[in-house]
Amino acid sequence: MEEGVKVVGFWPSPYSQKVIWALKQKGVAYDYIEEDLSNKSQLLMKSNPVYKKIPVLLHGGKPIAESSVILEYIEETWPQNPLLPKEAYERASARFWIQFGAEKGPTFGSLFTSTAGEEQDKAAKDALEVLKILEEQGLGNNKFFGGDSINLVDLALGWLAHWFQCIEELVEIKLIEPTTLPRLHAWVENFNQVPVIHENLPDKKRLLAHMKSIREMSISAK
Amino acid sequence: MAESDVKLIGAWPSPFVLRARIALNIKHVDYEFVEEKFGSKSELLLKSNPVHKKIPVLLHAGKPICESLIIVEYVDETWTSGSSILPSDPYDRAIARFWAAYVDEKFFPSMKGIAAAPNEEAKKAALEQVESGLAFLEEAFGKISKGKPFFGGEQIGHIDIAFGSLLAWLRVTEKTTGLKLLDQAKTTPQLAKWAETFCQHPAVSGVMPETEKLAEFAKLLFAKMKGINPQ
Numbered sequence: 001m002e003e004g005v006k007v008v009g010f011w012p013s014p015y016s017q018k019v020i021w022a023l024k025q026k027g028v029a030y031d032y033i034e035e036d037l038s039n040k041s042q043l044l045m046k047s048n049p050v051y052k053k054i055p056v057l058l059h060g061g062k063p064i065a066e067s068s069v070i071l072e073y074i075e076e077t078w079p080q081n082p083l084l085p086k087e088a089y090e091r092a093s094a095r096f097w098i099q100f101g102a103e104k105g106p107t108f109g110s111l112f113t114s115t116a117g118e119e120q121d122k123a124a125k126d127a128l129e130v131l132k133i134l135e136e137q138g139l140g141n142n143k144f145f146g147g148d149s150i151n152l153v154d155l156a157l158g159w160l161a162h163w164f165q166c167i168e169e170l171v172e173i174k175l176i177e178p179t180t181l182p183r184l185h186a187w188v189e190n191f192n193q194v195p196v197i198h199e200n201l202p203d204k205k206r207l208l209a210h211m212k213s214i215r216e217m218s219i220s221a222k
Numbered sequence: 223m224a225e226s227d228v229k230l231i232g233a234w235p236s237p238f239v240l241r242a243r244i245a246l247n248i249k250h251v252d253y254e255f256v257e258e259k260f261g262s263k264s265e266l267l268l269k270s271n272p273v274h275k276k277i278p279v280l281l282h283a284g285k286p287i288c289e290s291l292i293i294v295e296y297v298d299e300t301w302t303s304g305s306s307i308l309p310s311d312p313y314d315r316a317i318a319r320f321w322a323a324y325v326d327e328k329f330f331p332s333m334k335g336i337a338a339a340p341n342e343e344a345k346k347a348a349l350e351q352v353e354s355g356l357a358f359l360e361e362a363f364g365k366i367s368k369g370k371p372f373f374g375g376e377q378i379g380h381i382d383i384a385f386g387s388l389l390a391w392l393r394v395t396e397k398t399t400g401l402k403l404l405d406q407a408k409t410t411p412q413l414a415k416w417a418e419t420f421c422q423h424p425a426v427s428g429v430m431p432e433t434e435k436l437a438e439f440a441k442l443l444f445a446k447m448k449g450i451n452p453q
Contacts, residue, residue, distance in 0.1 A: 050324060050358055062313055069319045076312040088299040092287045099289055100273065133273060 005030035006058040008044055010037055011202050012210045014159035015067040016055035021155050022071050024196045026078040068098055071152050083152045097138045097145060098156040104130045112167050112211075113218040124173050131160075131175060135184040143190055150194055154187075161188045162201050166211045228253035229281040231267050233260065234431055235439045237330075237387040238290035239278040244383050245294045247425035249301035261446070291322050294383055305377040321362055321373070322384035329355040330388060336395055337444060345399075352395075352403060359385060360410045367412075371419045378423055386420040393433040394440050 005023065007030050009016025023030050035044055035054050047056045047063035056063050057070045059077070064070050075083050085091050111127045114120035134157070139145055145153035160176070168174050178185045191197055230246065230253050232239030246253050258264055258277055270279045270286035280287040280296065287296050298307040308315050332355055335348035366373050366381065373381035396403050406414040421430055431439075 050328075059313070064313070064316045064320070066320055066323055069316050069323060072319060073312055073316040076315065088296055089282070089285055089287070091299070092292050092296040095292045095295070096287075096289055099292065137273060 003060045004058075006033055007031070008033045008035050008041075008047065008054050008056040008058070010035050010054045012207055013054060014163050017200065017202070018067050018155045018158060019055045019057060019070050019074070020200055021158065021196055022074045022083060022152070024200060025083065025150075026074065026081050028074070028078050068102065068156065071098075071155065075152065083146070083150075083155070085151070094146075094151060094153050097134075097153045100138070101134075101153075101157045108164070108167065111171060111173075112215060113222070114171060115219060120171065120173070124171075124175065128175050128180070131181055131184060134160075135181050139183055139187055141183070144187065150191065150197075154191060158191060158197065160184075161191045161197075162204070163207070163211070166204070166208045169208065170212055170215055227283050229256055230254070231256045231258060231264070231270060231279040231281070232277045233258045235436055235443075236277055237391055240387040240390075240429060240431075241290040241383050242278045242280055242293045242297070243429045244378070244387065244425050245297040245307060247429065248307060248378060249297055249304040251297070251301055251303075260442075290387075291326070291380075291384060294380065298380075305374075307374070307378070307383065308380050309374070317366060318373075318380040321359070321366075321381045324355075324358070325381075325384045325388065329359070329385070333388065333391065333395060336399065337440075349399070349401070353409070356403060356410050356413065360413050363412050363416060367416075372416065378420070378425060382416075382420055386417070386426065389417050389421060390431045390433060390436050391440075394437045397433065397437055398440070 005028060007016065007019055007023070009019065009032060011034060020032070033043070035041060037054070040052060044054065044056060045052055047058060048065040051065060053065070055067055055070060056065050057073065064073050071083070084094055107123075107126050107130050111120070111123040114123040138153070144150045145157065164176065168176070175181070176185050176188060192201075228246070228251055230239070230242055232242065232255065234257070243255075256264075256266065258267060263275055267277065267279060268275055270281060271288045274288060276288070278290055278293060280293045282300070287293050294307060308318055329352070332348055332351035335351065336345060339345035339348050362381075363373060367375065370376050372378050373385075378386075392403060404410050404414045404417055420426055
């Protein structure tokens with residue numbers, strides 16, 4: 001049985017990007033398979049029959065789905081450059097923030113698909129509240145959520161450092177600013193400077209165009 | 223370790239609290255159960271879980287751990303007595319985490335969808351979702367248990383705890399809809415048997431809510447949710 005690692009992903013997705021970041025951070029070689037989500041492959045359907053979604057990691061042919069599950073698998077299988085604390089309480093704390101980020105997805109989704117007016121004002125207010133919690137209680141005075149260096153929490157929230165700026169541009173509201181969220185703003189800058197992240201981001205212009213069309217489709221479908 | 227070192231803030235009807243209790247029982251950990259009063263949140267809870275203000279919260283030597291599945295993993299990593307809750311092989315662990323997450327992300331919301339359904343059509347759609355979820359879980363059980371009584375094999379494991387904690391609420395749903403969801407004869411023979419074995423396990427039997435008592439509580443809860451003052 002082949003021992004190779006394959007990642008089935010989609011270039012604009014922060015979920016598949018997280019997996020790539022983790023593998024690169026650990027120096028794990030992998031083959032990347034770009035999925036056409038409008039025409040899902042046999043491989044995807046077979047590897048993730050429950051959700052039929054990317055990302056999927058295949059290791060020696062065995063599939064793992066769900067990005068948070070994949071990240072923990074990568075951490076356990078390739079322990080070099082650890083991305084989770086060793087101590088149980090700190091691990092629980094890291095997992096808490098990963099889950100918090102995941103659960104608040106819809107809050108940012110609402111902002112993304114909102115149009116100017118009361119709906120958008122509320123969505124922006126809700127998103128700001130979440131960002132404040134992340135800054136004050138998650139990040140604190142640390143450079144990264146992982147402390148001095150990035151860990152799985154930074155990777156899980158990494159979409160805030162690149163994809164969120166596209167949302168801000170499309171709705172014309174800037175939330176992460178040095179005046180409003182100084183520590184989170186600094187984290188965005190620091191995170192983007194980490195070599196593995198810096199070298200593995202989708203092209204901003206292409207991503208913006210992609211997200212713009214998704215946003216327009218969502219709005220017209222409402 | 224002294225009992226006061228381990229506290230669990232919770233409430234008897236909550237399936238999420240139940241997960242923490244089962245995990246602690248499996249590890250034979252003595253703990254103080256701090257019961258929250260229905261309809262109000264204690265100072266201790268608000269202080270221990272300021273982000274979500276929700277139960278369960280495990281307090282270990284004063285340090286709070288929140289989120290039921292995170293608590294279960296913490297208990298598994300911290301106490302070595304009793305059996306292991308998560309498997310040792312990384313791939314098996316990934317499968318265990320996948321299905322536990324599935325229960326929370328898909329299955330439990332579809333169960334809630336039945337109670338929250340505003341009309342018959344919505345209720346039917348929600349029921350179909352639950353049934354398809356059970357079909358997935360039935361198939362998963364076959365593959366993962368490999369002929370043993372639990373998802374975890376000979377002993378209760380992570381998926382057993384994640385899914386099994388919902389059984390009392392599933393029974394209440396069967397009662398209120400008049401439908402058999404876990405069906406020995408037809409759709410879910412393995413899960414029906416597993417459910418019985420799970421509920422009889424010593425780590426579970428003392429803490430799993432009784433269906434009747436939970437059904438009464440459910441009436442109270444839905445009345446409160448709909449803004450009706452329960453009698």
